[in-house]
Amino acid sequence: MFSSDFSNAPDHSQASAAISAPAVSGLDGALLLAHVPVLRRRVRAGQSLYRPGQAFRGLMLVHSGCYKCTIASADGRERIIGFRLRGELLATESLGTGSYACEAIALEDGEVWELPRQAFAHALATLPELATAFQGALAEELRRDREWMLSLGTLNAEQRVASLLLDLSARYARLGFSRSQIVLGMTRAEMGSFLALQLETVTRAMSALDAEGLIEVSRREVRIVDGPALAALIAGRRTLASHKAGPRNSRRALAAMAA
């Protein structure tokens, strides 16, 4: 749990693409890490990796730990827009701007690998395959965001919580952890911030799922008792609103559709 290295300053050791390298989601991790010397940064729970407005140093690749990405408006509204685990990229939305657009905060002690702006740009410019893969990774991130936009707009509280649990379960499973036994790295308030729910509502939803026998909850520990039933609950017709925007302009639309 506790490392003997208490320094928060990144060291310049080049990580080999071998054993300890995480598989980068949507990218060829080996190819990436073979060409970009990463800065390994140990971080403590609660520590901020970067803040809005800070000079953009580069993307960050999660090596261990769970991180929350938050966005804030000028008037003080704030939300968590995602949780990131090992192998996932941070700060992609800040590319092209001179400074970070969001904030990323560690939920647990962990380690991130910083990909220096210059070196990364150079690698992209010289390795077409990497550039293509990286575009794909950005597109995948867009798809993920939009999946959640769909979910948050069409699901009720219980379904949203179920979605988050299944999402975390699947992502932890890909990392080699148990699919059925997960430990939440976040508080109820943080789950709620992401799901656009109040913390009490999150608690109630989890209690309800527990009572229905779909999960077993004990504070941060969650056991997925019946995954398929959870999925069915989400897909079920208990939807809050269908929001079906039907075809437009009847006649003209039908003609156009045929084309």
Added chain:
Amino acid sequence: MFSSDFSNAPDHSQASAAISAPAVSGLDGALLLAHVPVLRRRVRAGQSLYRPGQAFRGLMLVHSGCYKCTIASADGRERIIGFRLRGELLATESLGTGSYACEAIALEDGEVWELPRQAFAHALATLPELATAFQGALAEELRRDREWMLSLGTLNAEQRVASLLLDLSARYARLGFSRSQIVLGMTRAEMGSFLALQLETVTRAMSALDAEGLIEVSRREVRIVDGPALAALIAGRRTLASHKAGPRNSRRALAAMAA
């Protein structure tokens, strides 16, 4: 309004980067169009540009008209995740996959310029500046999505509608149209689908804004009477929920923050 060209088939005329080229958001339009021969496609209101699962032919650049992008889940839930105007890219989220991930439908008669997959990839590979700019455009799209995730999660119905109106107003203004007089290309149901509201709620919100003297509504025509007041309404403390996820683990967090 009506073009004399009724064919829906794209022709292969290469568009020069000159007069008729829209400024591409986040990209150097001239540079792009000088190196990628676009397929000009006229589309009718209601026509689908691409559907989920269709083979990915390439990105599309809006030349005229307003388009809605919808995402659907396997169980039939569906939502509009964005509206696109002249100069904006479509299908970016489909990059890297072999097929389109969403659906784009024209809300009015218009024209889109298709950027053939191969030619576009080649241009990116040979023009580093373009590749960098394109990454920036993708990042900008991520930021836009997340701004809306924030808004939809923290604003009430009236504020959401106000946000959409201001957003459209600003985007139309950049295209040279009036900032205060806008014509909605979409139905109330489509606005609601995007804003995660029912169409009746959208109507009521607009009526309320009208009654407050902030806008003047007559079906699809909206006059922004008091833009600053609209912005203040959004920023105002009438927020639905603050969702402030405070610092974690008190002591340790504070220590970490100091670093």
Added chain:
DNA sequence: CGTGGAATTGAGACCAATCAAAGGACGTGG
């Protein structure tokens, strides 16, 4: 002039927010 889709408005129900209070878990300090 008749028709159908879109927009508007009303009344009631319901889900989640809000306010309130109590019960743990954990680290700290006596």
Added chain:
DNA sequence: CCACGTCCTTTGATTGGTCTCAATTCCACG
């Protein structure tokens, strides 16, 4: 080792915003 404080979690009671169902009006179009 235990008492204490703090934060997190849970549960209850109530309010309120939005959904739902329903009816009417408006407008574009044939």
